Amino acid sequence: MIILQQTQSLLEEVDFLAATSNLTAYINQLLPNINWAGFYFVKNGELVLGPFQGKVACTHIPFEKGVCGKCYREKRLLNVPNVLAVQDHIACDSDSRSELCVPIMKDNECIGMIDIDAPIENRFTEEDEKKVSLIASLYEKAVQKHHWF
DSSP states (O other), X not given: OHHHHHHHHHTTOOOHHHHHHHHHHHHHHHSSSOSEEEEEEXXXXXXXXXXXXXXXXXXXXXXXXXXXXXXXXXXXXXXXXXXXXXXXOOOSSTTOOEEEEEEEEEXXXXXXXXXXXXXXXXXXXXXXXXXXXXXXXXXXXXXXXXXXX
């Protein structure tokens, strides 16, 4: 599987910032019709922006707010077909209409997430969920291997 091989290759890099930045670029190239792809990481009691591709983003997200906050609290993948229907959605980019958020886990704790936005409703498919979940799983292994957190 090309996704598996490409992700594993990118995650051979031992430097956290270099590997995460390149992985973000790969996700951005992998999924068509998206307008933002990146990482948020748990830091000082909130989610803090990590490497990303797209427009300027929200830098701090409280655990209690938005899709990313819910992904953190529930420790599960969230595929939101229409972010405008989410009461506490944080609109970092007013063009975003759907969102896919996949947690990154270490020792049963959410340490961050891959977050992807699209400018069209119902953008993310079950196949997209599988692809990004695979990438997140491989990232979790790299976190352990390289002692990033």
